[in-house]
Amino acid sequence: MTRKIAEDHRLYDKSHRAIVLTAEARLTIPDGAKVTRAVTDYLESALDAGELLPVWIRFADLEDREIFDLQPFLAPLDRDFLTGLILAIDGVDKHMTVSSFSYKARQFPKKERKRATGRPLRCNDGEGAAAKASGIAIPDPNRLPLNLRFMACDEAMTEARKLGEVFDRWPFFGFCRDDLKAWSEKLVAEFADRYPYLAEADKALDGALTEAIRELGKHPYQKPFELRRFWLSVRHGGVKSWKQLANELLYEIAKGAGNPFRHYEEMEAPTTAAAFLNRDDRPPRNRAFMTRYARFSKSSVSIPSRVDNEMRARHGCADRTGAD
Numbered sequence: 001m002t003r004k005i006a007e008d009h010r011l012y013d014k015s016h017r018a019i020v021l022t023a024e025a026r027l028t029i030p031d032g033a034k035v036t037r038a039v040t041d042y043l044e045s046a047l048d049a050g051e052l053l054p055v056w057i058r059f060a061d062l063e064d065r066e067i068f069d070l071q072p073f074l075a076p077l078d079r080d081f082l083t084g085l086i087l088a089i090d091g092v093d094k095h096m097t098v099s100s101f102s103y104k105a106r107q108f109p110k111k112e113r114k115r116a117t118g119r120p121l122r123c124n125d126g127e128g129a130a131a132k133a134s135g136i137a138i139p140d141p142n143r144l145p146l147n148l149r150f151m152a153c154d155e156a157m158t159e160a161r162k163l164g165e166v167f168d169r170w171p172f173f174g175f176c177r178d179d180l181k182a183w184s185e186k187l188v189a190e191f192a193d194r195y196p197y198l199a200e201a202d203k204a205l206d207g208a209l210t211e212a213i214r215e216l217g218k219h220p221y222q223k224p225f226e227l228r229r230f231w232l233s234v235r236h237g238g239v240k241s242w243k244q245l246a247n248e249l250l251y252e253i254a255k256g257a258g259n260p261f262r263h264y265e266e267m268e269a270p271t272t273a274a275a276f277l278n279r280d281d282r283p284p285r286n287r288a289f290m291t292r293y294a295r296f297s298k299s300s301v302s303i304p305s306r307v308d309n310e311m312r313a314r315h316g317c318a319d320r321t322g323a324d
Contacts, residue, residue: 018101026061035091043073050075148202156197164235171220184217208246226252
């Protein structure tokens with residue numbers, strides 16, 4: 001029989017040579033326990049032959065997490081033995097020998113730090129910026145509630161991004177009120193088929209997503225601010241804020257449900273700010289006001305005539321007015 005690993009081993013703390021078995025399929029915790037039990041039984045029944053190494057099982061997707069599990073028995077470094085293990089146990093896909101295995105580095109990888117540079121990085125064709133704009137970070141499952149941790153995967157984030165992009169164009173151009181209502185009712189009826197992950201999240205959030213879609217179909221003309229806040233959060237995977245933002249949107253819909261154009265019509269009475277901007281401090285214009293200027297007074301008309309007569313008398317010209 002193979003040797004059992006000592007209880008005082010330090011394989012979790014220091015790097016060592018090891019055999020890594022990989023289970024690539026998505027498994028639940030009971031299924032992962034069955035795989036571990038089958039590998040342990042297989043190693044326990046093997047013979048001691050050649051070099052013996054510790055064995056780690058790498059679960060690539062054990063309920064949305066990558067897990068490394070150490071086996072209690074050492075395994076012989078024999079290619080035929082490891083190939084037979086892969087063929088005998090369902091769920092284990094491949095094996096490999098690692099010269100320096102570090103449990104801490106693999107189970108808890110550190111985030112890569114960006115190196116500071118004196119000038120910004122250049123992108124010739126813009127592909128990097130486009131990829132960054134289209135890519136959405138997957139939320140950390142440890143920061144999500146237990147009933148929403150399934151949303152921390154690529155498929156769920158893809159569904160959320162698609163639904164958010166659809167409602168970025170709401171209300172749709174060319175759709176009348178009846179068309180928008182019929183389209184919303186159809187989407188709610190087919191929601192589980194179109195978006196299975198979002199349907200599970202909707203159940204956990206007491207129907208917040210489908211209720212918002214249904215009410216928007218009944219009253220499609222709402223304030224853009226509340227609409228954009230909710231659907232932008234859906235698009236970027238802010239699962240924890242969906243219920244609160246949906247309730248705020250439903251509250252705004254309830255306030256303006258009677259009049260679909262309530263938020264876009266002009267106010268009947270001007271506000272204080274509008275009256276201040278449109279004020280007119282100039283005095284009222286009438287005929288008496290216009291005669292206050294000097295060029296419209298009687299004295300302003302007689303002065304040029306007297307000056308003209310004096311100039312003519314100096315030059316020996318007779319005043320035609322006086323001669324007559």
